Amino acid sequence: MAPTVESFLKIPADQLTPDAEQAFFSSLMTRNKTYKTTFQGRFAEINQYLHREIECGHLRVHHVLDIGISSGVSTLELYEDIHASDHAIDLVGTDILVHASLVRVFPGCRAMVDEEGFPLRFDVFGRGMAPWVRHSDYANGFFLIRKVVNLAFTKIARHILSIPEDGRAERVDLVTPRLLALKGIQILDDDIGQYNPDFCRRFDFIRVANVLNRGYFADATLDTMLRNISHYLSGPGSNLLVVRTHQDLVNHGTLFRVTEGGHFEVVERFGDGSEIENLVLRA
Structure with missing residues (x-):
């Protein structure tokens, strides 16, 4: 049974358990009929790959944007995994309901x-x-x-x-208190479909997880979202990760890099790759 809102909010961040988080956040259904689901270690294998790329100097992560953070659990894990590489990180997490x-x-x-x-x-x-x-x-x-x-x-x-x-x-706040307790993280209400000038050319690395799906949006809408994201990246050498977790909990995604010509190229695929890879490559 999910805890009451009041009792959940009173739990100190250092005493909050993954089970309590999952019970509470997965009980919240937003106006677009989606749940703020949360699973520990959802992107563990992808984070391990990113960690190796950071260590090799192939991936810049000084300024990171995580779009569609839901409960913020996966954002927290991304932050901690990057910090494990002894890299300073300025992370912004966004969602339409935070x-x-x-x-x-x-x-x-x-x-x-x-x-x-x-x-x-x-x-x-x-x-x-x-x-x-x-x-x-x-x-x-x-x-x-x-x-x-x-x-x-x-x-x-x-x-x-x-x-x-x-x-x-x-x-x-509708994100895990464990995330809010950390420094170097900013959590914002933001709609990926609406261009945000404050994000222009600001980020080295952007992750969009379980958002850019054809099951949610038409291609025309996805094109608009990708156009916004392309303006948020800092320029050549910056990276975009688009990933979706299927019902069997297997992740399928693609890591892209911005070329000197300002276009996207594929760096790595996870599982079958992103279902909107063709849209990203033409963005």
Whole structure:
């Protein structure tokens, strides 16, 4: 069972277990129907390769952008693996949902909602509750209770958030506290589909994991995202890693490098390579 939002946020970073993180983050479904899933060591074999390339001087990682960090667990592991090479690193992690509001709607009851008021999780008298109806709810009749709680808590939370001086709401971070406890890491709300001028020519290495998938976006949208990313890379010699984890937990991705001519070339493939490799090469 997932912990309540309040109890999870009270766990000190040095006492947080992987199981507690996985139970909490995987219980959060965003407005685009995706979960903030988290798995320890998801990209271990790729990180080992990157570590070797860094040691050989083939990969620059002074300024790193990790796009689509979800819970931030894989970002933390990337940071730690690069640090293991005794390299200084300035890392920026982005996602469309890294902050939320925790709102006290009744005594002993809280609603966690995103910046637009979409419900993510409820705390109801010491028990955690998901906002969405599950199949089992129809068998036991609980769907009625869940719908009533959802409607009431969400309406009240949105009203409270519309009053800036109301003290019943607090901003919370939706990434692992272990990541937030480290120096040299910046976590930002950012939409990869919208160009961010603050990122222009800023990064030596960019990782995009489990985001640039044809199952999520049409090619035209992917082209726009890749065009933005190409402007974020610092120039010739900088690298882009695009990777996707399939349902069997096998990673398939491609490491690209920017050439002197400003185009992408393939450096290394993992598994079957990235499914959008052709789009990157023409970006």
